[in-house]
Amino acid sequence: MDDCSAGTAPASRAPLRVAAHGRPPWPLHGAALSRLIEQHAQQGLPTHTLMQRAGASVARFALAIAPHARGIWVACGPGNNGGDGLEAAMHLHRAGKRVQVGLLGDPTRLPPDAAASLRRAQAAGVPITDSASPPTVPSCHDLAIDALLGVGGARAPQGALAAAVMHLRHWPGTVLCVDLPSGLHPDTGQAFEESGDVVRGHHTVSLLTLKPGLFTGSGRDHAGQVWFDDLQTGLREPPTAWLFSKSASIEPGRRHSQHKGSFGDVLVLGGAAGMTGAALLAGRAALVAGAGRVFVHTLGDPAWPVDTMTPELMFRDAAAVEAMNWAPLTLVCGCGGGTVVRAMLPRALSHAGRLVLDADALNAIAADPMLQSLLEGRGRRGAATILTPHPLEAARLLGVEEAATVQSDRLRAARQLADRYRSVVVLKGSGSVVAAPDTVPSINFTGNAALASAGTGDVLAGWMAGLWPQGRDALLAAQLATHAHGAAADRWVASHGHQGPLPASRLIELLAGYPP
Numbered sequence: 001m002d003d004c005s006a007g008t009a010p011a012s013r014a015p016l017r018v019a020a021h022g023r024p025p026w027p028l029h030g031a032a033l034s035r036l037i038e039q040h041a042q043q044g045l046p047t048h049t050l051m052q053r054a055g056a057s058v059a060r061f062a063l064a065i066a067p068h069a070r071g072i073w074v075a076c077g078p079g080n081n082g083g084d085g086l087e088a089a090m091h092l093h094r095a096g097k098r099v100q101v102g103l104l105g106d107p108t109r110l111p112p113d114a115a116a117s118l119r120r121a122q123a124a125g126v127p128i129t130d131s132a133s134p135p136t137v138p139s140c141h142d143l144a145i146d147a148l149l150g151v152g153g154a155r156a157p158q159g160a161l162a163a164a165v166m167h168l169r170h171w172p173g174t175v176l177c178v179d180l181p182s183g184l185h186p187d188t189g190q191a192f193e194e195s196g197d198v199v200r201g202h203h204t205v206s207l208l209t210l211k212p213g214l215f216t217g218s219g220r221d222h223a224g225q226v227w228f229d230d231l232q233t234g235l236r237e238p239p240t241a242w243l244f245s246k247s248a249s250i251e252p253g254r255r256h257s258q259h260k261g262s263f264g265d266v267l268v269l270g271g272a273a274g275m276t277g278a279a280l281l282a283g284r285a286a287l288v289a290g291a292g293r294v295f296v297h298t299l300g301d302p303a304w305p306v307d308t309m310t311p312e313l314m315f316r317d318a319a320a321v322e323a324m325n326w327a328p329l330t331l332v333c334g335c336g337g338g339t340v341v342r343a344m345l346p347r348a349l350s351h352a353g354r355l356v357l358d359a360d361a362l363n364a365i366a367a368d369p370m371l372q373s374l375l376e377g378r379g380r381r382g383a384a385t386i387l388t389p390h391p392l393e394a395a396r397l398l399g400v401e402e403a404a405t406v407q408s409d410r411l412r413a414a415r416q417l418a419d420r421y422r423s424v425v426v427l428k429g430s431g432s433v434v435a436a437p438d439t440v441p442s443i444n445f446t447g448n449a450a451l452a453s454a455g456t457g458d459v460l461a462g463w464m465a466g467l468w469p470q471g472r473d474a475l476l477a478a479q480l481a482t483h484a485h486g487a488a489a490d491r492w493v494a495s496h497g498h499q500g501p502l503p504a505s506r507l508i509e510l511l512a513g514y515p516p
């Protein structure tokens, strides 16, 4: 279903399905910008227009996703998100559904738009209580609409609101969230407090703007499929971030006249004793990404001589690597590098043309101010670097204690790293954030928990290094690689029907286009 439609829908345009393919990136707006946009939009319209459009859109969408729902419980909060719910309830009631509203907020203190929707719902005869519980024991055919909190959510739900969130979490049928899953921070994709409950929706209709929190951190677990309705405002404000979506035109394809020298040489430095596999995974991934030649120097003793599974890889010992000119190369540094990788870093940071730094290389830099200043200096000289930290590595690079600090605002952490080290940064995890200095960051929307498997990060680093020299700048290489990496995992889940771990070697095959 690309655009939703329903037979008995009230008049409004259908929300768009938010997908990671086939269109330009989607603009994302945080809570503050969304409010500003709402204010601007209200100025040009008669009072209450936006809420009427929002409620009509939600009702229409509800009828499309749950046409056979018998009962519909609409849990409404104390603000305008609740107003959207009341407005939707009125339409669903008129469409002949058995609707029950639980209004959790003082009806005399609703904001004006929500108060207007309450009057309209009352006038239409919608049953409204102040109960946080659904009226009857719900069945799996019933639909619940979460209109408790939207962009005004400011703290973890408590009391009656928390009770309603629990009912929504245990709802046996479909759950549709209005604007945001209640309890989710619109900007960060986290609960307001570690222990704070968040609704888990099957669908979320994001209104007026798309919020970044729907797509990163734990947002994806709570939002389900996201749909977007701009409420016919067509507003174009500069975004907080982009949701990366790949359109076909980004990939130029290979010209007949090209040869292996056109596609760049990659050198992988990693694979210390006991971790050779990490360097091999990165090397293999660089090969299937299309690098012209891939050299591998494993840091264990003795260095690895050949990979019989991938004889295309060219192994180089310490003396050979020392003699190579690193300036035209794309270096991947890290990938099971242990502590020995540190010795390679001063030269890599000073002389590598393009540099992808992962895992142990990042840990070494985080622990060494001299390496940090080399990395910063590299950025100031305009030399291109991509850092691919997971949240704990990012925390170390930022000098903070815990990964949780990074996770509490992934967009901010990625931006801080990019600005500090003048590098492109891929902050990995659900909804990987790709940031570059002085640039609006993007969130990657492909991938799933099947990637939570040892070695998939090495594959990402190698794949990125393989893509990069093929006529792309660092930022686009990072975005495309992260997108393809996640999309391969999505194909795997689609063909296996579950999110069991995706072995890193299999991931490389999927990236290469072997059958899912």
Ligand SMILES: NC(=O)C1=CN([C@@H]2O[C@H](COP(=O)(O)OP(=O)(O)OC[C@H]3O[C@@H](n4cnc5c(N)ncnc54)[C@H](O)[C@@H]3O)[C@@H](O)[C@H]2O)[C@@H](O)CC1
Binding pocket: 038, 048, 050, 051, 054, 077, 078, 079, 080, 081, 082, 084, 111, 113, 148, 149, 150, 151, 152, 153, 154, 155, 156, 157, 158, 161, 178, 179, 180, 207, 208
């Ligand atoms: N005004 C309008 O015409 C429009 C409003 N819209 C809707 O309005 C929403 C924003 O409305 P609001 O700004 O009123 O904000 P919300 O409805 O998201 O909630 C704000 C209210 O909840 C309270 N609150 C926040 N966290 C709470 C907690 N943990 N426990 C108890 N109370 C809590 C706040 O103090 C405030 O009263 C959007 O998300 C969207 O759904 C959109 O439909 C666009 C049009």
Ligand SMILES: Nc1ncnc2c1ncn2[C@@H]1O[C@H](COP(=O)(O)OP(=O)(O)O)[C@@H](O)[C@H]1O
Binding pocket: 359, 390, 427, 428, 429, 430, 431, 432, 446, 447, 448, 449, 450, 451, 452, 453, 454, 455, 456, 457, 458, 459, 460, 485
């Ligand atoms: N739950 C998830 N959803 C989406 N992507 C994930 C998830 N878990 C892990 N990944 C991705 O898998 C890769 C894991 O990388 P990393 O943590 O460095 O692992 P390793 O060091 O074992 O290779 C990253 O690209 C990360 O974004």
Ligand SMILES: [K+]
Binding pocket: 081, 146, 147, 148, 149, 150, 177, 178, 179, 180, 181, 182
């Ligand atoms: K909500």
